[in-house]
Amino acid sequence: MEVQKIFENNKKWVQHQLAIDTNYFKDMSKGQNPEILYIGCSDSRVTAEEMMGVGPGEAFVHRNIANMVPNTDLSAMSVIDYSLMHLKVNHVVVCGHYYCGGVKAAMQPKDLGILNPWLRNIRDVYRIHKDELNTIKDEDKKYKRLVELNVQEQCVNVIKTSEFQQAYNDRKVTVHGWVFDIHSGKLIDLKIDFEKILDQIREIYRLH
């Protein structure tokens, strides 16, 4: 794609939005009040807003390789803090996707340089769920299951934060784990029982 084409697209988009609502940008500049924090993968095939059918202002979005929520990542932690404490979102979504390159890379025993510390977080998920994963003989099924388990563990990482626990006590914020199926375009709800997880981890991770 030519970069210049992007500016032409933008011009058309502005005209299209103004044709629907002349105050569109005026209203948008007043501020944001999103209901959802979406944490997804940077993969170019998994668009956050488009596949959820939401427009500007409806979702606060954070994307990185393999939709991770590492405790020491200042970017992810700042996004969680700002969206839960200040924007007061009511739902946190962690959305993974099948055939995730980050998860695939973590499954290979290989030195990948600067990617090593990032992928280590996914390898840790593998280690935690090693018994289940090693019973799966089909490599493709194992890969897909690791994608799901990684989403689940990142939901646990959200639940471990002080911000989430405060927001849960204050207004019963919810956490959702989803997987985007690249083959069908469908979103799959992993139906993660976050309240049960919160209950189980409280003994060690209770901050509020």
Ligand SMILES: [Zn+2]
């Ligand atoms: Zn991915």
